[in-house]
Amino acid sequence: KQEVTQIPAALSVPEGENLVLNCSFTDSAIYNLQWFRQDPGKGLTSLLLIQSSQREQTSGRLNASLDKSSGRSTLYIAASQPGDSATYLCAVKDTGRRALTFGSGTRLQVQP
């Protein structure tokens, strides 16, 4: 059974810092990995989708990498801003499934 772990569970940084969020998964037989952002009391917003054949994806100040063989992904946020404060969720889609398996998330707070 696939298990997804996100470390750290919470992170507080001053504005302007570059930061890395980590995601690990136990079964490397995946179609893709998605990073989501969730604001308090809100739904999930898809940030980046990395296919199993890709190494990284970029969108603005966000860069996600994937090392399928080692079961790891990182989300890099450059020049963090207070507006980046949210919970970031990592989810994988296993080969043969269409549903996602989620990590518990990293709660990020960027201090002005």
Add this chain to the structure above:
Amino acid sequence: DAEITQSPRHKITETGRQVTLACHQTWNHNNMFWYRQDLGHGLRLIHYSYGVHDTNKGEVSDGYSVSRSNTEDLPLTLESAASSQTSVYFCASSESGSGYSEQFFGPGTRLTVL
């Protein structure tokens, strides 16, 4: 723009009552999913559907049911609500026929069972 809507956004009910949460998507996606989100457990899959008249159980399906009569809607029914079903419920959809497609989520329904 295509979207997923959920209703109601907030619901308070009593133990033992039947409750139905609505999910409607305009993406024209064949795949639809229901997840629940609880502190300490993250999001967990309740039920899913790959098309009209297709439904399948997820990892936490006990006490829940779904039906799929058209492409756009996948209502989630709690047959007899229990306090353990107090949670935030999310509906999601994705394209069919591809394991590589992105999944999109609705805004969620916060359900409280007293």
